[in-house]
Amino acid sequence: MTLPDDLEYQTGFGNEHETEALPDALPKACFSPQKVPYGLYAEQFSSTAFTAPKHQNRRTWTYRIRPSAVQGDYQSWDHNPLLKTAPLRDLPPTPSQLRWGPLPAPEQPADFISGLTTIAANGDASTQIGTAIHLYAANQSMEKRFFYNADGELLIVPQAGALMICTELGRLQVSPGDIAVIPRGIKFRVDLLEEKASGYLCENYGAPLTLPERGPVGANGFANDRDFQYPVAWYEEKEGEFELICKFSGHLYACELNHSPLDVVAWVGTSAPYKYQLSRFNVINTVSYDHPDPSIFTVLTSQSDTPGVANLDFVIFPPRWMVAENTFRPPWYHRNIMSEFMGLVHGVYDAKEKGFVPGGSSLHNCMSPHGPEADVFKKASEADLKPVRYENTLAFMFESRYVYVPSKFAMESDIRQKDYIKCWSGLQKHFDPNQKP
Incomplete structure (x- = not known):
């Protein structure tokens, strides 16, 4: 995939961002006017409850070529049995210390979704409590496949290989050393920028991620608001045969689309994907x-x-x-x-x-x-x-x-690594009651 020369970002964690891919595509007087510029449809996306306090409320108004409701019926999608959702019931939790090596590269074609493997989970997705931890290993882009997760927010930590994450609200380019966060419900596609890619994915069933309080550290330090990058509006006007995969209440479903769902021409709001460079x-x-x-x-x-x-x-x-x-x-x-x-x-x-x-x-x-x-x-x-x-x-x-x-x-x-526990076996007793400090 060719890297775009014009990829730009907006900055500021949790701010109300506004962006348009065409001049004056954002309505001026109200969020849902009787007629939207360019013949677009107005659609609100909310990742918190309508009545959440203002400082916690996350919602975005999108202005898109087609409403999201234009889609086929969902059918069960069972092409990745290694992707699980809490609560996990196959085995009990364990107090033993555990360690694993990297997930091997896939031998068959695998994209970001089919290449996911669950390692652990806690809580219960149906009650919006807890998390799940997955590893991903992919060797191809998603191409005509899109995904959204109704169970939780996604925190992506690349370990090898750069990714282009194309979302409804724009594109994020992330490499090892970056992270990306995709809000619950946002549709996206992951394209590989290298031959293969691998990394970690945390599925957050609970409250959306936010910056921690600094406490006595004060005004400066930790992750700064200005270093979080949000996409600018970008859209695809594509028709054809596409597949939308949904993770819903622990199950995977797929429906047919006759167009790309990444057709938002303009948006304004506080709920959007973002990236952050950890070196900052x-x-x-x-x-x-x-x-x-x-x-x-x-x-x-x-x-x-x-x-x-x-x-x-x-x-x-x-x-x-x-x-x-x-x-x-x-x-x-x-x-x-x-x-x-x-x-x-x-x-x-x-x-x-x-x-x-x-x-x-x-x-x-x-x-x-x-x-x-x-x-x-x-x-x-x-x-x-x-x-x-x-x-x-x-x-x-x-x-x-x-x-x-x-x-x-x-x-x-x-x-x-079943012998992980042995890494502490060499710790010897040094106690001597006669030895003075």
Whole structure:
């Protein structure tokens, strides 16, 4: 696919954006005029309830060539049995520490949707609580196939291969090191910009992702509003035979279309896809001793009904300086109420120097103990504590208050590292009651 030379973006997280692909396509006097310019149809898209508070309300008015209601009847679509929805019932949740290698490249043609594989999920999509975590591995573009997800918002974390995400509201080009978020219900197509692509996908059943509060950090730091990029209006006026796949209440359906659904000529609103370059995250860290909780690395959060306890936190571990004095610098050994699913985009994660590879993942559920492997502990305990720059690394975490249930594929597949628990077997007892501090 040829890269567009004119791909532009609007900036500002959660702002009311307005954009038009044709001059004066946006109505001026009201959102739903009696006659829309260019013979377009007005259609509102809402990803929150009508009565949600103003600062949380997300809705967008679209002005499109055809209303979305112009489509065929849905039929069951059963071409990807590895894509699952919470609650997962094949196996019980486990307190065991789990780790997986990367998903292998598909041997048969697979696009972004047919190449999805569920690794774990929690909550219940029907109650709009929890998340699901999938891996994707694709070797072809979606071409005449489109998709929307009625079960949740989608957070895409590319690991290898650039993507062009063509949505109803415009196009987003994302590469490893970027993320993209697609609101619940938005139709889109994923085109590959390289021979193959792979990465991670978090399906958020709960409240839409937003920026975390900065607390005592104050006005600056973390992810800045201005660095989030939204598409400008772009449309396809194509007729032919197309397929629209829908994920609805845990089931996949497909219907026929006689046109491309990406036919929005203009739009205005607060609910839209966006992208973010993770290198723009302003890392906050200690300049004295100890290191703060990993919450200081939170890029986006989906709040639950309990303040301060997230349905989903998206946390990253990017390049940064480590300068803490008299401190064990890797992540400490810990048990906590939140369940942690980790992935690695590139480089080496400082707590796991062996076995945790780019494209791989790990799961440490609620109260399951974890921390540095034996070799990392030894090296960190004996290190000369000078300022050190962590370069060429990007790990992330999908953290949730709900316990993740691994899929049957995740537990039985060859990509599961069944000897993961042995990475701590080399930790020896050093206790000596006669040794003075």
